[in-house]
Structure formats: structure tokens, C-alpha cells
Amino acid sequence: MLGCTGSYTHPDASETSSPAIYLHGHSASRFIKLPSNPLDDSLPGVPVCVAATHIDGLVLALTPFNHSCNYRSAIIHGWAVAVTDPDEKMHALTLITDSMVPSRWSHTRLPPTEAEMKSTGVIRVNIASASAKVRAYTAGDDAKDLADTEMRRQVWAGVVPMNLVYGEPIPTPGNLVEEVPQYIKEWREKENQENAKYSREVAMRNAPKK
Secondary structure, eight states: OOEEEEOOOOTTOSSOOOOEEEEEEETTSHHHHGGGSOSOTTSSSEEEEEEEEEEEEEEEOSSGGGOEEEEEEEEEEEEEEEOOOHHHHHHHHHHHHHHHSTTTGGGSSOSOOHHHHHHEEEEEEEEEEEEEEEEOSSOOOOHHHHTOHHHHTTSOOEEEEOOOOOOOOOOOTTOOOSSOOHHHHHHHHHHHHHHHHHHHHHHTSOOOOO
């Protein structure tokens, strides 16, 4: 699902709300409707788990048992509630849109129609606990394998970097803007450079000693 982290503070609130995860989908979908019909009203929401993983490279070691991937992952446990406040819902949809391409919301046809807002549901997951795991280095081969010079001359070991690449923008058939907007060009170039740089840098880091 498309979503992002963020927080919303009601104008009348005295304190800033804690960061949460906003997810959106069709208002008629089973998952989006779930928080509106909780099984236990005594709970602060519907218990959910949100997981995300990003792959940064394939790690090819001397032995198959040391093969791995460079990655960044996170798991969040929390309580899902339906966002019913119109201002918070608009805020959440703006955050989700801008998390795809910065400032994209303000460069679209606005405001959303009543039908669009009605057909789109938003869930806020209030975070109860979270954990993250990252692998960011080269292959971690065993000392006995590294001592086998003859074998190392026959088996290639290393990392094949992987990174997300944003391609050349392709206009829709109904597009009438001749040039790709500068904010999209600059964002695409910056993201591609940073993604490639990170995946290569972690591939060259020494693995922790066993």
C-alpha cells in the first residue's frame, strides 16, 4: 500500500501529536473498512503490523551459506484507526502524495472533488513499537575459506549493487505540458544519484569480523 510517516496536530490541540503511519486506499476495501468495525471496542484501535523492505544489493559469498542481501527494513506494530477528521484526512493525503515526489500535491489539479475524497479512505496507524534491521557491507566469508587461496581463484565473491532508478518521464496521452517540470527533473536526478551512491558505498564496506 502507499503510505508514509507523519503527524497531524489539530488547531485546538495544545500538544503536537506523535508520528504515525498514514495509509490510504479505496474506502470500500476490506482493509480500509476494518478500523471502523473493531472486534474489541476497549482497545485503542485495530492491532496491525506494517512491514517494509528495500534491497540495496545481492551479496555473493564464497559459500552459498554466506550469501545474503544488503537491505534496509522496518517493522511497526500499532493501532489502526480510521481518519474521519476532514482536515487530517486532507493533510494525510498531501503527505502521501508528496512522499512520492516532493511538492507534487501543489502541482496537481486542486482541490480534490467531494467524490474523490469520499471514495478514498485513510487509516492512521498509531505506533506502539518499531524495529529496524540493516545490512550494509560486503560478503562476510569464513576465515577458513579466506585461507583457501586456490578456491578463491575459482569462485568470484562480491556484491552486485541494486538501486532504484527513476527513468525518463513519459507523458500521458492527455498531457498538454510540453516540457517535464523542473521540480520533477531535479528530484529524479537527485534521487538516482543518491540511490546509486549508497548501494555502491555499502557494497565496499568491510564485513564485521566473525
